[in-house]
Amino acid sequence: MGMDGPIGDFLKTLHAEIGAITDGAPASYIPELAKADPNLCGIAVATVDGAVHVAGDWDHPFTIQSISKAFVYGHALEVHGRERVLRQVGVEPSGDSFNSIALDTVNKRPFNPMVNSGAIATAELIAGTDAGERQANLATLLARFAGRPLPLDEATYLSEKATGHRNRAIAWMMLSAGMIERDPEDVLDLYFRQCSYNVTARDLAIMGATLANDGVNPITGDRALDAEYCPDVLTVMLSCGMYNYAGQWAYEVGLPAKSGVSGGILAVIPGQAAIAIFSPPIDANGNSARALAACKRIAERFGLHLFRTHPDPRGVIRYELDGRQVRSKRTRSLRELEILFRAGPRIRLIAVQDALYFGSTDRLLRRAAELAEQADYLILDMRRVSRADAASRALLAQFHARMQAAGDRLIFANLDADGPLGDLGLGAGTIFESRDRALEYCEDRLIAEILPGGEVCEPRFADFELFRGLDTADLARLEAIAARLSFAAGATIAREGAEGDRFFVLVSGHASVSAEVATPTGLKTVRFSVLGAGQSFGERALIDGGPRTADVIADGPVELLAFRVADVEALAAGHPAILIRLLANMAGELSERLQVANAEIRALER
Amino acid sequence: MGMDGPIGDFLKTLHAEIGAITDGAPASYIPELAKADPNLCGIAVATVDGAVHVAGDWDHPFTIQSISKAFVYGHALEVHGRERVLRQVGVEPSGDSFNSIALDTVNKRPFNPMVNSGAIATAELIAGTDAGERQANLATLLARFAGRPLPLDEATYLSEKATGHRNRAIAWMMLSAGMIERDPEDVLDLYFRQCSYNVTARDLAIMGATLANDGVNPITGDRALDAEYCPDVLTVMLSCGMYNYAGQWAYEVGLPAKSGVSGGILAVIPGQAAIAIFSPPIDANGNSARALAACKRIAERFGLHLFRTHPDPRGVIRYELDGRQVRSKRTRSLRELEILFRAGPRIRLIAVQDALYFGSTDRLLRRAAELAEQADYLILDMRRVSRADAASRALLAQFHARMQAAGDRLIFANLDADGPLGDLGLGAGTIFESRDRALEYCEDRLIAEILPGGEVCEPRFADFELFRGLDTADLARLEAIAARLSFAAGATIAREGAEGDRFFVLVSGHASVSAEVATPTGLKTVRFSVLGAGQSFGERALIDGGPRTADVIADGPVELLAFRVADVEALAAGHPAILIRLLANMAGELSERLQVANAEIRALER
Incomplete structure (x- = not known):
């Protein structure tokens, strides 16, 4: 060639x-x-x-x-x-x-x-x-x-x-x-x-x-x-x-x-x-x-005449979603899911794309003002913005200030100070590194409004999804081989590629399953899912002994139960129903996570 | 608001x-x-x-x-x-x-x-x-x-x-x-x-x-x-x-x-x-x-002076990958994987973004010409192209013709005739609806060059991944309850949302796991994975009786084995090891598919 x-x-x-x-x-x-x-x-x-x-x-x-x-x-x-x-x-x-x-x-x-x-x-x-x-x-x-x-x-x-x-x-x-x-x-x-x-x-x-x-x-x-x-x-x-x-x-x-x-x-x-x-x-x-x-x-x-090509501001909005059509990756309780389903339309999201200048910013903010009429939280996802001139940055900052003054929330996702939009000088709680985090923030606030005290989330051992279908005697046998561990916020519980001889069940707190990915503007952490109380991870240790496939990081203080694979296998020799239930429940959870991942792929393909 | x-x-x-x-x-x-x-x-x-x-x-x-x-x-x-x-x-x-x-x-x-x-x-x-x-x-x-x-x-x-x-x-x-x-x-x-x-x-x-x-x-x-x-x-x-x-x-x-x-x-x-x-x-x-x-x-x-804003062609290339860094979703045999690892750099991919006009198209094609020097297949992924003027379309078509004349392959992914680039009038085997399909085409051709006869792929019953670890007697028991089915190319084997009372193992051919997703330019089929001989699907029927989570379509003539959940459960009552192995193997496969999905998310986040 x-x-x-x-x-x-x-x-x-x-x-x-x-x-x-x-x-x-x-x-x-x-x-x-x-x-x-x-x-x-x-x-x-x-x-x-x-x-x-x-x-x-x-x-x-x-x-x-x-x-x-x-x-x-x-x-x-x-x-x-x-x-x-x-x-x-x-x-x-x-x-x-x-x-x-x-x-x-x-x-x-x-x-x-x-x-x-x-x-x-x-x-x-x-x-x-x-x-x-x-x-x-x-x-x-x-x-x-x-x-x-x-x-x-x-x-x-x-x-x-x-x-x-x-x-x-x-x-x-x-x-x-x-x-x-x-x-x-x-x-x-x-x-x-x-x-x-x-x-x-x-x-x-x-x-x-x-x-x-x-x-x-x-x-x-x-x-x-x-x-x-x-x-x-x-x-x-x-x-x-x-x-x-x-x-x-x-x-x-x-x-x-x-x-x-x-x-x-x-x-x-x-x-x-x-x-x-x-x-x-x-x-x-x-x-x-x-x-x-x-x-x-x-x-x-080559169509170079000054007036033979010009920008087209009409494409600036790639698509719009509301909080019922798109959700953060945080695992929610049934009660919380019900709240989000009911109140979801109070969160709106605009996926913005291409260059921001006078015409495209005007179009974006006119639509943003319309959506703000119908919503409490408006997220502008700036991931696909390729350039932004000084006027558009000023317009965005001004619109943000007006929204705040009116008691409404304008939230930016993927607004990186090193990116095309630079630092807009906005306040805390306004800029999030990803759409997922921005959605999580809005959802948390909607839920907190309706459930001010939050939910007491720590389930009993028998309620863990992984143990669903086990009888009392088998539950007692499993509890006997479980070790309880605590992690502080930010701690790495599992690391991608590491060998593992245990699997885990979250007792309280949340943990993010994520990995680092190289983007044009540097390394970025992509979160695949957030696990909540009752969910398990590290299953491959039991399934085929393979290494960890992602990082698992404690989002806040985390309590969990650890099970050594060798202990479980020893237990299963005499009680095969325990292993059958564990494997079926694990497969069920993996299947659900695969569905979430596929939904994410669909959203990103848009 | x-x-x-x-x-x-x-x-x-x-x-x-x-x-x-x-x-x-x-x-x-x-x-x-x-x-x-x-x-x-x-x-x-x-x-x-x-x-x-x-x-x-x-x-x-x-x-x-x-x-x-x-x-x-x-x-x-x-x-x-x-x-x-x-x-x-x-x-x-x-x-x-x-x-x-x-x-x-x-x-x-x-x-x-x-x-x-x-x-x-x-x-x-x-x-x-x-x-x-x-x-x-x-x-x-x-x-x-x-x-x-x-x-x-x-x-x-x-x-x-x-x-x-x-x-x-x-x-x-x-x-x-x-x-x-x-x-x-x-x-x-x-x-x-x-x-x-x-x-x-x-x-x-x-x-x-x-x-x-x-x-x-x-x-x-x-x-x-x-x-x-x-x-x-x-x-x-x-x-x-x-x-x-x-x-x-x-x-x-x-x-x-x-x-x-x-x-x-x-x-x-x-x-x-x-x-x-x-x-x-x-x-x-x-x-x-x-x-x-x-x-x-x-x-x-608002910075409206004609010469106070101008395009910046430097951003036209979002990133570049080669065939070792990115692969199609088609399942490959070990022999094929080995070929692709060795010959992967002979496939190059450029993710193009933003508007195509004189300056950005020149930059893109200069880099394309450089990459073509080192590769046999060059894929231009046009998914993020927002606009293209007549001159840039003509330049792309001309570059394509020159590449073909030189015996090289320039391949477009996501080049939709209804999209911003319109119909470039290129020949067959040049335009693919997705990056995945473009990669698959290049991989198939690389493999065909090195393995001209292809591989005989139909595995024996004992070689199916789903049955890994089962002894001869258990294999015979499973084979006794299997039903063999045939599907023609394009046939729907499973449909998203449908109830299922069976799970399947592919004996020969390939089947795509996919779903439809609404994009700004209309409905689009997103392929999550391609299953090959020995791989299973529809496992949720066995795991928790849930409905199908995606469409499964025969890519060509497909032979498969179907297992009724009721039959397997009856068999497991007397032979629990069969069910333990089936569930563990299923969970292992789900885990691998989750990894592929997460890798896809990482690539799309770039």
Whole structure:
């Protein structure tokens, strides 16, 4: 077995297809760019988990040009904050071409940081107290995004510096209008440098994947930009990144993007990946003809347009149950079972699934409020929640507080502080590690309401289920070989895999039959059943001498009777009816526990 | 118990807060609008599942004005297609104000359908052969979106018609430039009408929720717009919907939106909901001051900015297992178990979860390709997949085809044609209803490779596990009371809940112990275990006379021995050792089945 992923395959086919496009020509206004080979064509897709798919001339270096504007804008926001940067440069698409000299005279700033005027104003904001420091910070910034130091293409830098007269005019115009403050030649030098760093399509894809990944480079793991400012950069790329083609681009491709006159286009798929394509021939708008065509095809093929996929909050409720349809694994007396049957609908449970965000949380809490009308206890089982944003966490905490204030109980099951919901800061008695424990808590409280004193549970020897059907004489014989043992809460009575030469009958208290299981978030104890007074365990010692099949832990103080297998067998030699009854009763109990387990499997399969 | 959802609560607080804003004034250029009460303020949020949260003057009627442009644009696309509409009106933000007379002279069309010129050009595209038919279609369109017929505000319509000289100038200018063809007065009449329908904030929120819901009105369930064109409308709203504030809006709020001079703003949260706010005082850009503030606060509070939340493809793989760590429920002979232990790693399984789209599918298939390198059978368990887009379905089908071509096996478990993945059109032997069946298929093939003839499995009477430990004489006594029965494939041997007076031992073939369970997608058969030759079932008849606890179905032709409980008890009266051995062996088997069930619970809890 062995093959590339289908994305890699697709890029190779795409590369062959767009190679046939012969529109456009390499940029001519910078002499160094005009020398580019028009046949070059490289494609790279980098994902937020650090995979890079490539095709064609993906490792051919070219100058980054205007694509640098997006990264330097992010840097300016991080260094100076939104307010200061917005004073210096707007975020409004101008409808003009990239090298327009038009400025926003009302707000006294360039329209946006993606046109040359705005990028020059942004370049003035690069951190540093002198030219050397600013150059070093610029180089560091781009290296963080790319995951390697990028080489400066001296020839292009000098060519731009020598011939960039239009940009020079723009800079002087801005100085005259008070939109920049430093010497225009000083600012322009930085701007020409930032455009002249060499990248490959692979570098560029990684730089974009860093934006898609909330500012963290997916290869190196280094942070290149504060996560707070990534949405700002992406927004301005979407509205202004493709110059006077921005509207059409948003319409057809629908991804934040930035193009450069050297023939590169970088498109970002937030949270997922970035696409970088390089091919020198550019069209009248200054966008690479092949890169444009390739981006359209990728976006269409994979349904990447911003508005072509969206969440569906309707699936957030997987199912609902009430306390009659689902019960904790705690063994209950007949009296308690009767209470739970009658009052069961006062406990409601919602199994929540998938991601929690505005729409899905609203839907969940609307339904929760409805169910709360009919119930005393509402359990939200969060086991299948995969993600939760800050707003949904706040909404859940707020709803919980309102429920408590109203005297009602909202209870969370499987709400792990290390899980997707984090720590909601709720009070005790509200969060349980499992659905089983949450149900047990609600049941206990319902029962306590109706049976305030609780039940005296210790049965007489003759009442133990294991001894059902035995006559008085046989009961006396068994009692004679029984040893009485006590365990404190939390004590391990039997351990999975251990050899056993005895079996046990619970006299008082409860014991959990459980085992540890590895889950994606670590080891978790799964409780299979809870044994109560009169129930037995460790039967395999008598049946076939096999080892313990699970842990048995005392839930509270536990009293039990222990029977040595050898003693019982000796007794049975003269009194076979004792062993027949014991085995039949054990088999009956195992059969019942198997039924409980099968019911649990049914519930989990839902 | 009982309360509003937290969203409703939030809107009430927000309404009080924004009431304090006193910026702006009602629009004055249409005399009828200037009469509006500046204190009015209504908020509504409608969700894609038909809930509507409201606050303040949510039921106060106002004319829809420019917000109608979004819906009419959708209608034009649906009637004429993208190509024709794009010839008539562009999608480029112009940076100009809503009533600008500037036109895109290069492409001979207004810049976009959200400015007045573009909306007038779009109004010409309303379907109908005469004025009356066009008016009726317009009214029907808006009624579909709102879920009720909207009343025309005659006073405003006449006021606009009498005073809309600037729009008249724009229309004549467009006729002169060949951008419209019909009589400008005729087109303008439709345009003035479309602006003069009365809506409430609630209506508007529902109209927006229809766009959020892929064109289907969430209250009536009627389709108002082909789903294909909803992304187009949303894109143009995002890039151009707020006029020369569009860039700032995208930056601060980041939602597709449209404002109107009567004081309404509609913002859409794709796939989730829509927010409509109405308050007459508007600012210099023509946007309601209170509505603008409210939208910013809602977007910030609930993290609604397009780029503030995004998917996280990293969680797509819940866990991985190999054929040694997980086994089907089919009972295997020792020889077979040995083969599976040795060759188990040749079976790999990935438990997939959450939504499948470009990024998550790429991640899944990259890992699948890696695992396929090391395995002969790769099972993708799709049980926890909640959604899948068209691209991800195509990628899965393509990957499957490539695997088959390479002679490898990609197998899907829980891939239900009615489920989120739909029918991928894959061949037989590739899709299984459960993980258990998929594992069984892979195991069978591995075993068949190594033991091509299969095993002769019919054990002798003395070898049955249930009779283990019995001496020859007792075996003969039991054989004398056994009845031999045959069942065809699919026959029900025991039915859950039925009374039983016999227990059974399988002589040859396999039988599944299973039950039906209700899942969100319908009834599903859950298999608890598969019994093979020598195994027994129906033991409760002997143990305590209880009813059958599950269905037992013949997987293929089945031969078995039936024992009447009454006969066995009669036999045991003289030969107690027979009953002791039978009960001990039964208890041992129940104990083993309980262990299998507990292991299953552990796996499902992961």
